[in-house]
Amino acid sequence: MATPPPPGPQQPEGPYPPPGTPPYPHAPYPQGPSPQGAYQQGPYAGPYGPWGQPWSPYGQQAPVNGLAIAALVLGILCFLPAVGLVLGIVALVQIRKRGQRGKGMAVAGMVMSSVGVVLLALMVATGGARDFWDGFTEGARGDGSAFSLHKGQCFDTPEGTLEGVAYDVDTVPCSGKHDGEVFAEAKAHDGSYPGDTAVSDEAGDMCYSLVDTYAMDGWAVPDDVDVYYFTPTRQSWGMGDREITCMFGNTDEHGTLTGSLREDSTTLDADQVAYLEAARVLNRAMASAPEEEYVEDDLPGHRRWATRVSGALAEQADLLRGHTFAPAAGERVAALVKDLDRSRAEWAKAAKASDADTFYAHYEKALKIIDPKRTVTTRKALGLATTPPEEDTGGGAGSGGEDGSGIEV
Structure with missing residues (x-):
C-alpha cells in the first residue's frame, strides 16, 4: 500500500502523476497590458502553474462570464448605470449555474452601477443632467474655449x-x-x-x-x-x-x-469716421487688382481694374463732399477732394489705354497725385495716425502687392 504524500504544494517525484491526479496546468495567459503597452507574463514563468489551483476539464480555466465583464465596464464608465446593474445580476445567476468565473467583476459592476443610478437620480431631480448635457454640447462646439x-x-x-x-x-x-x-x-x-x-x-x-x-x-x-x-x-x-x-x-x-487696435464708431468721432469710410471705398477697389502682376500679361484685366478704381475715387470724393467737417479739417479735406478728382481722370484714361505703355503712363500719374504722404496734413487735422504703413501700391501694374493700405487717403 502506497503512502500518500504529505499535504502541501509538492510535486510528484515520478515521471507520471498518481492516478486521479489532474494534469498540470499550463502557465497562465497574460493578464493585461504592462505600462509600456506590452503584455507581461503572470507570476509563474515556468511551464507549470501552482498546486492547489482550481481545475476545469482538460486543464483549462473556466471561462469568464461575458455579462460580468460588460457589467464591470458599464459600472466603471457610469454609462447606462441601470443596464450595468441588471447585467451584473444576470451574470451572477449564470456564473452560479454554469460554474463560470467573473463573480468579482459582476459584483463590482453592480456596486458602481448602483452608485451611478443614485447620482443620475440626483442629477435629474436637481436639473444637473440638463446642465451636464449643455456643457458637453457647448464644449463640442467650442463654447467656453x-x-x-x-x-x-x-x-x-x-x-x-x-x-x-x-x-x-x-x-x-x-x-x-x-x-x-x-x-x-x-x-x-x-x-x-x-x-x-x-x-x-x-x-x-x-x-x-x-x-x-x-x-x-x-x-x-x-x-x-x-x-x-x-x-x-x-x-x-x-x-x-x-x-x-x-x-x-x-x-x-x-x-x-x-492696447486695443479698435478704431471704429465706438472710439472715433464723426469726422474721423466719415473720412475713413470714404477711404475704405478706394482701398477695396485697389485691393481688387488682377492676379497677373504685370499689365503686359493681362491688359484687359488691368483696364477693368482701372475702371473700378476710377469709380471708387468718384464715390470717395462724393462722400467727403457730403459731410460737413469741422473748420480745422474742412479746408484740408476740400483740397484732398480736388486731388481725388484729378487722379480719377488719370485712372479713367488708363481704363481706355490701347497698350501697356499708355496704361503705365496714366497709372503712374494717378498714383503720384494720391501719394499717401500728401494726406498727412489732412490726417493730422482730423487727429488720425500720420505715419503711412510700409510701401504698398495696392497690387497690379507690376507692384506685386495685394491690398490698398499704402494708397489709403
Missing part, C-alpha cells in the same frame, strides 16, 4: 502663440499685454467638411475683408501685426460648428500686443 471669444475681446493662450491648435484661452484686459485681439466673427459655409486647407482659405478671405470694419484706420495698425483666425476642426464641424474667429496677433510667434 478659444472659439467662444467675441469681437473686442483680448486673450492669452497657454502656449503664448497663435500657431497650431488652440484648446483653451484666457480673456484678459486689452489695456495690457495680450496674445490676440478678436476683431470679427464669421460663419463658414454649410455642407460637408471641405478639408483643413479649404476651411483655412475661406477663413483668411473672410477675416481680411473684415479688418477695416474694426480697425478702420489702417495707418494705426503696427507693421508687426497680422491677421490670424480660429477655424472649426473636422470633429467640431460634424457637430454643427461653423464659427470663424478673426483676430489680430503679433507677427513674432511669441510676440504680444499692447
Whole structure:
C-alpha cells in the first residue's frame, strides 16, 4: 500500500502523476497590458502553474462570464448605470449555474452601477443632467474655449502663440499685454467638411475683408501685426460648428500686443469716421487688382481694374463732399477732394489705354497725385495716425502687392 504524500504544494517525484491526479496546468495567459503597452507574463514563468489551483476539464480555466465583464465596464464608465446593474445580476445567476468565473467583476459592476443610478437620480431631480448635457454640447462646439471669444475681446493662450491648435484661452484686459485681439466673427459655409486647407482659405478671405470694419484706420495698425483666425476642426464641424474667429496677433510667434487696435464708431468721432469710410471705398477697389502682376500679361484685366478704381475715387470724393467737417479739417479735406478728382481722370484714361505703355503712363500719374504722404496734413487735422504703413501700391501694374493700405487717403 502506497503512502500518500504529505499535504502541501509538492510535486510528484515520478515521471507520471498518481492516478486521479489532474494534469498540470499550463502557465497562465497574460493578464493585461504592462505600462509600456506590452503584455507581461503572470507570476509563474515556468511551464507549470501552482498546486492547489482550481481545475476545469482538460486543464483549462473556466471561462469568464461575458455579462460580468460588460457589467464591470458599464459600472466603471457610469454609462447606462441601470443596464450595468441588471447585467451584473444576470451574470451572477449564470456564473452560479454554469460554474463560470467573473463573480468579482459582476459584483463590482453592480456596486458602481448602483452608485451611478443614485447620482443620475440626483442629477435629474436637481436639473444637473440638463446642465451636464449643455456643457458637453457647448464644449463640442467650442463654447467656453478659444472659439467662444467675441469681437473686442483680448486673450492669452497657454502656449503664448497663435500657431497650431488652440484648446483653451484666457480673456484678459486689452489695456495690457495680450496674445490676440478678436476683431470679427464669421460663419463658414454649410455642407460637408471641405478639408483643413479649404476651411483655412475661406477663413483668411473672410477675416481680411473684415479688418477695416474694426480697425478702420489702417495707418494705426503696427507693421508687426497680422491677421490670424480660429477655424472649426473636422470633429467640431460634424457637430454643427461653423464659427470663424478673426483676430489680430503679433507677427513674432511669441510676440504680444499692447492696447486695443479698435478704431471704429465706438472710439472715433464723426469726422474721423466719415473720412475713413470714404477711404475704405478706394482701398477695396485697389485691393481688387488682377492676379497677373504685370499689365503686359493681362491688359484687359488691368483696364477693368482701372475702371473700378476710377469709380471708387468718384464715390470717395462724393462722400467727403457730403459731410460737413469741422473748420480745422474742412479746408484740408476740400483740397484732398480736388486731388481725388484729378487722379480719377488719370485712372479713367488708363481704363481706355490701347497698350501697356499708355496704361503705365496714366497709372503712374494717378498714383503720384494720391501719394499717401500728401494726406498727412489732412490726417493730422482730423487727429488720425500720420505715419503711412510700409510701401504698398495696392497690387497690379507690376507692384506685386495685394491690398490698398499704402494708397489709403
